[in-house]
Amino acid sequence: MTTTATINTVPATAAREISRRRTFAIISHPDAGKTTLTEKLLLYGGAIGLAGSVTSKKEEQSTSSDWMAMEKERGISVSSTVLQFEYKDRCVNLLDTPGHHDFSEDTYRVLSAVDAAVMVIDAGKGVEPQTLKLFDVCRQRGVPIFVFVNKMDRPSRAPLELIDELEEVLKLAPAPVNWPLGDGPRFRGVYDRSKDEVHLFERTTGGAFKAPLEVAGIEDDKVREALSDDLYEAVTSEVEMLDGLTEPLDIERVLAGEQMPIYFGSAMNNFGVENMLESFLEMAPEPAGRVSDEKMVAPETNNFSGFVFKIQANMNPRHRDRAVFVRIVSGIFERDMQVIDQRTGKKVRLSNAQKLFGQDRETLDTAYAGDILALVGNYNFLIGDTLTSDPKVVYNEMPRFTPECFTYIVNNDTANIKRYRAGMEQLMKEGVAQAYNVHGSMRAVPLLGAVGPLQFEVLQARLISEYQVETRLEHSPWSVVQWFEENVPDTMRRDSDPPEVKLPSGCSVARDQDGNWVVLLSSQYMVSVLHDRNDHLTFRNHANG
Template sequence: MTTLATTSTVPAVAAREILRRRTFAIISHPDAGKTTLTEKLLLYGGAIGLAGSVTSKKEKQSTSSDWMDMEKERGISVSSTVLQFDYKDYCVNLLDTPGHHDFSEDTYRVLSAVDAAIMVIDAGKGIQAQTLKLFDVCRKRGVPIFVFINKMDRPSRPPLELIDELETVLKLAPAPVNWPLGDGPRFRGVFDRQKGQVNLFEKTAHGAFKAPLSVAGIEDDQVREAMDDDIYEAVTQEIEMLDGLTEPLDIEQVLAGEQMPIYFGSAMNNFGVQNMLESFLELAPAPAGRVNGGEMVSPNTDNFSGFVFKIQANMNPRHRDRAVFVRIVSGIFERDMQVVDQRTGKKVRLSNAQKLFGQDRETLDIAYAGDILALVGNYDFLIGDTLTTDSKVVYNEMPRFTPECFAYILNNDTAGIKRYRSGMAQLMKEGVAQAYRVHGSSQAVPMLGAVGPLQFEVLQARLLSEYKVETRVESPPWSVVQWFKENEPDTARKAQDPPKVNLTSGCVLAQDQDGNWVVLLNSKYLVSFVKDRNEHLTFRDSANE
């Protein structure tokens, strides 16, 4: 792949700003500790004064990244959040993503906007289903993976067993940056393999942990005294074995997606987090370009370009506004600059750009490649839109995923029909679900498809809380969707007419939100029957194929 030829690059000051950016996501299976780790990273970055608990009681502070009422009530993340802070010489753009599998499409879109990912693993459970799904998306996108094995303060699986599983399942070479000293009640700290230094901690009477105490090495008397004899003997043997079992950390292999740095710690007890953060920022890549027509657009290209990867309405009920999140790929953003939306061809002035921190916001005058731009207002952008000052640049970064469940969200209050329509239109622009129009149906509203059923609950909750509309869910008879195209297009067919398809009982024709024709089926076993009866058509499981 070649780099797009350019006639000019950004000034040296801007180039330095781009170089210090680190834009990454934290991904995990639900309950592995992802949002807790996010809060502790913000605490170290000075972005918050008190880390909240994602499982907070009423008297506790809720997390900065979880701002919806539903997130606070259930203790789960259901919406991706952008959080920016400075840490030492770096400008960090941290994207906290939903862990629940029903929100994976939102997470997948966020992964298009990052340059690296921290994967959180529960030390007691190892790799879980959602973790593997998200890893596969990162691998397809070439996103380097860093692993944080969390909850070492609880009874855990043997660390050698964990790294063996990671290597076997993920097919990446493990490179443990540190090594745990015991687990559960006998967890005493970590050994930093790069520095040859042990970080110890001890629990106070009130349950908090003192700041890590660094000592000279694993053979230091203080380290021996801190651990039981059997734990010390096991740890020293494991550390000796690691040199023969694993390759040294190689940053080129990490960035090439061939090796994964691994860190052990406890996010809840705030141990190992700062060490991991500092090591990660040093190793993680600076902003990468994106592909345009087979060529890579460099972040240092003078022309501004970026793409919309997320839209979120009503983040602050007092404003009732809409935030469009843009990953800046190249150049410099300046407030009031004029760009072209490549989907519509229209010129748009970006006059209201803000930096968001959960619900908090501040006006943004300048931003650089790698930053996440929040455009607040009534901008008519859609997910996937390319915004640029260079008419030759168009990005195609947004994946479309096959729904696994379908539903109708119907209005219960005829007096609130305008609010219902307005709310549904806005939420569909956010990409919270996919819309399908069933051919020949008398139903006035579209059928919705989503990766998981919890997404429909979120739709209902947001319609009620943000638009004061009560709704009900009705389940259609279909559970499978197949896209198709004609092998030989029928030139005589009018554009609004459906293609000729021989359908079996339990199947109907529909159009997706992009106008593509699909077949809806009530069972997977019908797919082969429909294919056999329609040899003039080519079927596929995804809109992306």
């Protein structure tokens, strides 16, 4: 049972700063409009003068959240980024995440560092496979979900059908905060149910949209004039039905993960985005604590603590530096402070902390619980490390995903061996892939495992662009991994030797990067064969117990 200990709290001024923080991630299936929504939120927050559009065209402005070369070429997010901005009385920490399934592990790490998530849904497609997987991760972590139904300016599914699907698939009570006035070419704006206020939009001759015109009340004459008779009748009928079909919005239920606020709009054309942002920031939770040794460490605790959830090398290729991202759980960060890295037990001075905005950066002197700290330099931290001024605090926030594909990345030119090794060492510290040493193999390079094959393409692309090393992929026959150990430890066996295991044909024994023994198999079918042959062993589907 988790308990909250009596705490020595931060000063009142710091407590106010902590209460202003709102830290959240935006998640979605690829191409639902996640990065476009991120850019428009930054635009409303005054963080950028012109929101970039996700595009592969060189003449277009690239987005602030996508900075890696591959992201700009493909128009997708393949790494998570941290963006902080002020909006009215809130200090917002926004984390953009990869939408592609192959980068689920990076997204999972990000979700360990946030207090809420905005899930973007394509209005024409509804709940897609990756959306559901990301939702499951949020549910496991107890992260409240807010839903933005995007692309209403395109032909869409009926909004009542969409909220019905969301309720059926996600098993959360829907609470539409606004309601769309039509879709596609007939889309005219959104109706704010809580304020009984219509936000009308007008298309210009070029296809863009003018700023919204606020009108009090859905029965106002201006609203009737803006909508065709049949559309007005349909919208008013739907709004009336919502009162009987959905429950009133309850913030406590939202934060408990039982209800989801739903917003409709178009990120590309700024329909309903500001409406969503203001409403979200009113309801989103303040920074939450984390559990250490079954005790909840509150954000207002005076002792500084946090955990590393992401490492990114070469964000600035000129400096060959690496950024270590830390979610501050409690207390106040001050530049040059000393903390304990609980993994090594060593004290470390945090002398080069920076506030990042995509690739842009500025020196950070002070930060508070809820903020994301970027430590830039050659810090020897690893993902999952706890940094704290209290030696009793240790966080365990980073379970690993089980790899689904395996390959070798082989250096093409032995003259580049030093650069190859340096690049691989650094990228592996980021958690781009997991390393396995196949027992008895004569290969000089480790086997790499990842959730999806696109991870390997990213690794190759970064070795070329950041280390000038060309490589080739040599795929392995394995696609399934099983961790194992003996039910009764054999004290006579050497540590370098695996426990005795009877392997099905085509399987191999290996060791993961933490020294645990695994069996590599060619198919899921082989798992039951492996288990049947080895009653003396205990098997697991994942590394984390």
